[in-house]
Amino acid sequence: MESNYIRLNLCEKVNNKVIYHYEVSDSLKHFFNLNEEAFIEYTFELTNIPDSIIAIPFVCNVLPIIWLTNSTLEVHTLDKNFLSHVDEIKQGYMQMYPSLCFQGNIKTMPESNYVPESKINAGCFFSGGVDAYTTLYRHVDEAPALLTIWGADIDISDTNGWQIIDSFNKKVAEQLSLTYFPIKSSFRRLLNFGEQGVSLLLENTPYEYWHDFQHGIAIISHGAPIAYAYGMEKVYIASSFSEQQKGTYVCASDPTIDNYVYFGNTQTIHDGYELTRQDKIAYLVNYPYSTEKPNVHVCWISSGGKNCCQCEKCYRTILEIVSEGGNPNEFGFIWNDASIKKCKRKHMIEMLLPQYRITSYYYPIMNRMKENNIKDIDKYEWLFRINWDKFNDYPCKKMYHCIISLLKSIKRGLKKFIYSK
């Protein structure tokens, strides 16, 4: 029987672009979109970057599949420092998902890469959110370059969306006199996320492949060629969860995994894990800015770096800023008395929240409002009157969601009726 394998045959470098030519055993074909070109485009010439470094993004993108399917990854050559920590990365996954089996191996020739000089000290993955801004300002004295991947949150076909993010990042970099490295990558398109794809690996588990297994090391590894070319000692990736939440979440990006990703002379640092989200907001509100305050992008609904100012994530962030004595209007939101009323109505009538979010985010918001004795606290006294234990059980909410689902099924029925004519 043919054993499972993923074989990287060639890293074809054409100016600023690398195209990964690879093949996989028949047994693994359904996990991949093999017609998609596997490429990454940087903003600098790649010819002098060794294959053992440039292979890292491809390798990290498929490592979880190798482990979960007990396969062999065949690569001509891989960076020795990266390779010597792969087992620790795997250990991180094993601790995070103790019910799953992580096996497989890598067949390769290790190569040592010593980066001769440092032109830029550090890199910092940047999305424009609360976590990314906190990490950026915490390390701004190290003048970290900003790294953003087009193809992660924004699809590579979404040129307009990317242009907005790209010019926003350029502006942030310019204001802080930092270098900015946009990276265009098809990495999120290579795997089949359909029913017959990678989700099969997680059948009968509550896990989701992209968030829980892929995105952390896949994103970090895109920094390898940049770190090598510019001699970076560190690459920072901002934490999205905090130490306080340990054991209550699963996520592919975690200090137990990210901190073991090394390449050449570069170490990855999962930054800010000791801080809660509320701590990060307090840090951003109180930071002594020499330029204008950051427009944080947190929204789950709006694209292109804007905040809708009326989804749960926007509201939550706004309330966090208010609770630290900040003015949301200075951080990329629109906030006035009318918005407070709307926010109250949504919380009282429409919004449903998982318990962990109430405990991790809403309780700290109220505590900080009191501790900071914020002005206008009267406008938020409705928050203190909510019965958070029964937040999702309010009769008006049940009624609201009943009506919404009824309207949706009527709409579906009407559509069916019209199209059947």
Ligand SMILES: [Zn+2]
């Ligand atoms: Zn929003």
